Amino acid sequence: MSAHIGSLKVYVGVFMVLMIGTAITIYAAFLDLGLFNAPIALVIATVKAIFVVLFFMHVKDSDRLTKITVAAGIFWLAILLSLTMTDFLSRTWY
Amino acid sequence: MDPRSEQQIALEPHHADAPHHPRQFHHFDTMEQQYQSSSLGMWVFLIQEIMFFGGLFVAYLVYRHKYYEAFGIASATLRIDLGAFNTAVLIGSSLTMALAVNAAQRGLRKRLMTFIVLTMILGSIFLGVKVVEYTEKFEKREIPGKNFCFEPQGAACTNVSHAPESTPAILQRYATGHFFEASHAAAPHEAEATHGSGTTAESTHAESVEPQYRVRDAIGDVPGSSERDRSKPGAEIYFSLYFAMTGMHAIHMIVGMGLMAWLLFHAYRGRYSQTYFTPIENFGLYWHFVDIVWIYLFPLLYLINRHIGAH
Numbered sequence: 001m002s003a004h005i006g007s008l009k010v011y012v013g014v015f016m017v018l019m020i021g022t023a024i025t026i027y028a029a030f031l032d033l034g035l036f037n038a039p040i041a042l043v044i045a046t047v048k049a050i051f052v053v054l055f056f057m058h059v060k061d062s063d064r065l066t067k068i069t070v071a072a073g074i075f076w077l078a079i080l081l082s083l084t085m086t087d088f089l090s091r092t093w094y
Numbered sequence: 095m096d097p098r099s100e101q102q103i104a105l106e107p108h109h110a111d112a113p114h115h116p117r118q119f120h121h122f123d124t125m126e127q128q129y130q131s132s133s134l135g136m137w138v139f140l141i142q143e144i145m146f147f148g149g150l151f152v153a154y155l156v157y158r159h160k161y162y163e164a165f166g167i168a169s170a171t172l173r174i175d176l177g178a179f180n181t182a183v184l185i186g187s188s189l190t191m192a193l194a195v196n197a198a199q200r201g202l203r204k205r206l207m208t209f210i211v212l213t214m215i216l217g218s219i220f221l222g223v224k225v226v227e228y229t230e231k232f233e234k235r236e237i238p239g240k241n242f243c244f245e246p247q248g249a250a251c252t253n254v255s256h257a258p259e260s261t262p263a264i265l266q267r268y269a270t271g272h273f274f275e276a277s278h279a280a281a282p283h284e285a286e287a288t289h290g291s292g293t294t295a296e297s298t299h300a301e302s303v304e305p306q307y308r309v310r311d312a313i314g315d316v317p318g319s320s321e322r323d324r325s326k327p328g329a330e331i332y333f334s335l336y337f338a339m340t341g342m343h344a345i346h347m348i349v350g351m352g353l354m355a356w357l358l359f360h361a362y363r364g365r366y367s368q369t370y371f372t373p374i375e376n377f378g379l380y381w382h383f384v385d386i387v388w389i390y391l392f393p394l395l396y397l398i399n400r401h402i403g404a405h
Contacts (some may be wrong), residue, residue: 006196032402052188076144080149088159
């Protein structure tokens with residue numbers, strides 16, 4: 001089978017990135033960054049999620065079909081989030 | 095289950111014409127094709143999971159926007175130390191799961207079993223911490239519903255018919271069918287007995303519930319109500335989402351624990367090898383997905399508005 005066998009160093013490295021990301025997000029939560037608190041927390045969470053998807057879930061070394069499937073899922077989630085919020089944010093009664 | 099060994103099955107007459115891997119199904123041409131089909135199927139399932147959790151995240155986003163202040167106040171009652179500890183534990187379990195998949199790919203049976211057990215231990219620690227957190231919320235009555243009580247400053251809730259109970263007392267009450275009332279308050283003769291002896295907590299119950307509900311049912315501002323009262327409906331919605339999201343996440347972890355027990359059993363039996371490890375790899379995808387959900391839940395539920403307390 002052609003499944004990619006990752007190296008142990010990469011896995012431990014990704015683990016370290018995730019732990020550091022967690023530490024940064026906790027530290028940033030206690031700073032008063034005004035409007036930027038929520039976006040920074042979400043950006044850090046997204047970076048962590050990307051590391052998990054690419055390395056732990058092997059998407060980086062998977063075939064094109066898997067990559068397209070993952071991208072389609074994220075695209076649909078983006079539709080769910082963005083179209084719902086454009087509706088709610090643009091209504092006066094809300 | 096077929097009692098014959100895999101070698102015996104492989105030597106069946108039709109297999110003699112076209113020998114194949116004992117784990118290959120006949121409707122696949124090759125193990126490679128079977129692996130790719132299985133992998134695609136798992137990813138499609140995970141896309142469905144993204145949509146499923148996505149609905150909860152959209153609900154969170156809408157109400158976070160609507161009850162911005164109340165969400166911050168309610169979030170501050172969560173224990174950030176336990177949340178951070180659980181985040182580390184779950185990231186650690188993702189690492190051990192990745193190493194388990196790696197061991198399976200290399201055909202290292204003992205190492206595969208070790209890492210599955212480690213992942214199960216870390217998953218148990220996570221769920222154990224969740225039990226501690228939920229217990230605290232139940233004892234403080236920060237549970238959406240009739241007796242919802244949200245007083246971060248420690249004031250008494252007027253809608254709550256009786257004093258905070260210990261968890262065993264709550265379970266005892268639920269076991270006897272008294273979901274909303276203390277069991278002694280539900281029994282009329284006992285309630286009268288305590289009434290006479292001057293206990294106030296139970297006796298104020300009937301009069302106090304009604305006005306409290308008017309405030310809680312209102313969506314948005316209630317003229318003349320205090321800042322604290324206005325935050326209440328939002329806080330209740332926050333806790334609804336907290337329990338729905340972390341609860342659904344915990345159910346996924348419990349399912350994962352069961353699947354790992356199943357994988358461990360088959361790993362022990364020697365089912366997986368360098369040429370066949372699809373179930374381990376697909377379960378790994380599921381476990382990492384559950385980890386990603388928590389990566390978003392932790393900042394959204396535990397870390398919002400923490401900087402306000404820092405002033």
